[in-house]
Amino acid sequence: MTSRSAGEGGRPRLRADAARNRAQILAAARTAFRELGTAAPLDEIARRAGVNIATLYRRFPDRNALVQQVVLDGFTLVIEAAHDALDVAPQDPLAAIERFLLRLVEERDTLVLPLIGGPVPTAREAVELKSRIAPLLEELLAHARAGGAIRPDATHMDLITTAALACRPLPYLPEEQAAALATRHVHIFVDGLRPTGARRLPPSPTLEELSVHLQPNRS
Amino acid sequence: MTSRSAGEGGRPRLRADAARNRAQILAAARTAFRELGTAAPLDEIARRAGVNIATLYRRFPDRNALVQQVVLDGFTLVIEAAHDALDVAPQDPLAAIERFLLRLVEERDTLVLPLIGGPVPTAREAVELKSRIAPLLEELLAHARAGGAIRPDATHMDLITTAALACRPLPYLPEEQAAALATRHVHIFVDGLRPTGARRLPPSPTLEELSVHLQPNRS
Amino acid sequence: MTSRSAGEGGRPRLRADAARNRAQILAAARTAFRELGTAAPLDEIARRAGVNIATLYRRFPDRNALVQQVVLDGFTLVIEAAHDALDVAPQDPLAAIERFLLRLVEERDTLVLPLIGGPVPTAREAVELKSRIAPLLEELLAHARAGGAIRPDATHMDLITTAALACRPLPYLPEEQAAALATRHVHIFVDGLRPTGARRLPPSPTLEELSVHLQPNRS
Amino acid sequence: MTSRSAGEGGRPRLRADAARNRAQILAAARTAFRELGTAAPLDEIARRAGVNIATLYRRFPDRNALVQQVVLDGFTLVIEAAHDALDVAPQDPLAAIERFLLRLVEERDTLVLPLIGGPVPTAREAVELKSRIAPLLEELLAHARAGGAIRPDATHMDLITTAALACRPLPYLPEEQAAALATRHVHIFVDGLRPTGARRLPPSPTLEELSVHLQPNRS
């Protein structure tokens, strides 16, 4: 998930052990964020990763750097899943949508932080990735609409919402059971996307229209 | 939500000012839990409630006592919503189910901690309330199944999962927008519950079968 | 121990229940001081006494008032024991000394705070009582010296030291066993007081010469 | 007192500065425990040691760890003193006993927590050390009994009791004066150990027979 190719990102290639440490830190961070939220103690993350806290700081200068990388890895996954779905969309567009959602549910431990309602991406790379998501999903929906496989009022936001909700960690439930429940939920939801007999939906904002708070809201 | 009648619970009735403080603490805790998770600083909760931290400790001897009361209030709400839905189930059982889910989305600020995947209820009272939920929801589904208004393979777990997911806080999103998205999501989901053309669902555990961890899982 | 006669002390006689509370508070304080030191939490003392903390404050305006009363009760006991010993001193002066020491060991739960090395008495009453102790003990020793029953270099300070040490609480030992060990210790010590074959003692200060610190020493 | 040799204890050798801090913390703890009891504020101990409170916590994860090390250092001292005394026991066994007791009185600031009646040793190392004490003292007494230098009914418990009592801190008395009084007390006690004219002692438990409470007793 965390591409570390030297040329592109501009960061120097890491020594092998350093790269391993970095990957372990990110894995530990994802687990910790899922269980304890993004405020999870950094030394706890270091401990789970089996590295010293100072090593974590060397790789990620502050908590936000770590959070942003997790966000970015999540976006990368979503885009990959969307591309995969698009590949099969021509054959069965509704199945493609379901495939997209279930792929995310399967890899929900990478999607710890929700697409919406999660930390706002600030890293240039993450912002760029995020902006690609809505068009991809609209493309996916276009296939389905064209074939009349889907109710016309469903939007990319509904897919994003569903991905965000179905992948939310349920910290006190074993991963396996949480995934099973989320899978059933997605099944029913996708059935609800079919056009037959569907009731009118209330209006939906687009991803861009969503106002996001830089701080968790204090409503 | 938090009924403090003297006779039943066994706790002595609180003085009026103390009862007010207690309610404010719980309200502040719900908000803080939604924004920051159940690890939210207790002194922040006290500050929001406008009481001294020691007052919070007098009412709730530790963080878990507070969490448990929030859990319990959530269960109480779910049961109320289920009863309300049952009242209208004879007329339109599918509408009753939607009414149940939307009522919870509306009062999502009381349902901060999810029915499943949230802190395990340990207080006797909470355990008892929780055990009443599944039967009520099955009763609700029975109405719908009897009228053929619903696919036969949907279970109370699907309603619980949906309630849990649709009410999860999306901390960086304004409440209003989060509620709008959740509402759309519930609409589509409920449409997916209709029997026509529904595909087979994978098997579902019951609420009782769910294994829960006393600690957030370390999968 | 705590005489509450109205006339003498100047304090108004207490209502019966108040007097009972006062006695319970003092008993609880002695136990708590023995186990936890004089810094024992006042609300813990109140709890053990079965009264509300505010009731404790009504009787004893601050911690020192409580400590001073315990000190005073200790002095009262020492004086009583000395008088008792003097009564039998003419017959067997060494036995009288031993009787004095063993009486204190027996009532060590009243002598929680040591004669020396304990909180400095500040209440007028306590200061006055304390000043009576050395003369009484010297009188006791005089009997013994006169009969040649005791080494001539032993002083009242040796008795006070022994009383102080032998009554020190040993918090992790059951009272009974602590008393048994202290009793043996006193036996041997008193045997050491006999004149035959005794070696020279290093010089001793008098009770008055002892410099005491108002704060526990920071040597 | 606190030997930190790497090989034996199993703990990795500390960096030089860390070892210095550790020693200062222990010294400060002993002083504080003597003056304020084992409930002395840990931040006060850190302040006296000249280190940050978090440094104290890094070395000693909780109060008990600190208490246990002080207990252990006390046992180490007692064993050293007993060995020293055994060295000279053949020449003058009674003098050797006195030397043992006076050595402890001299180093009473290391023996802050009493051998008996103090916190129960739980650390494996401390338990082991403690079990060596009684045999050493019996050996010491054996010399004296063999030479008829001592009453036959005195046991190792009497030495332990005396060491425990004579070293108890007398917080409101300057160290020097407390030591002077304790020294005299030991003198007389040792004279009481001589066989001539000694009266019968009441029975004594052994160190092993002593029942100890894991909590300070609530008699």
Next chain:
DNA sequence: GATGAATGAGTTTTCATTCAT
């Protein structure tokens, strides 16, 4: 006279962060 309640000021404990090795 007694108590439930509240609070300000500690004390304990944890955490983020930096530094020296």
Next chain:
DNA sequence: AATGAATGAAAACTCATTCAT
């Protein structure tokens, strides 16, 4: 590049004290 160590600052929790009932 990695780690042991240290620390300031925050958060958890306790305690002494006062007030209103």
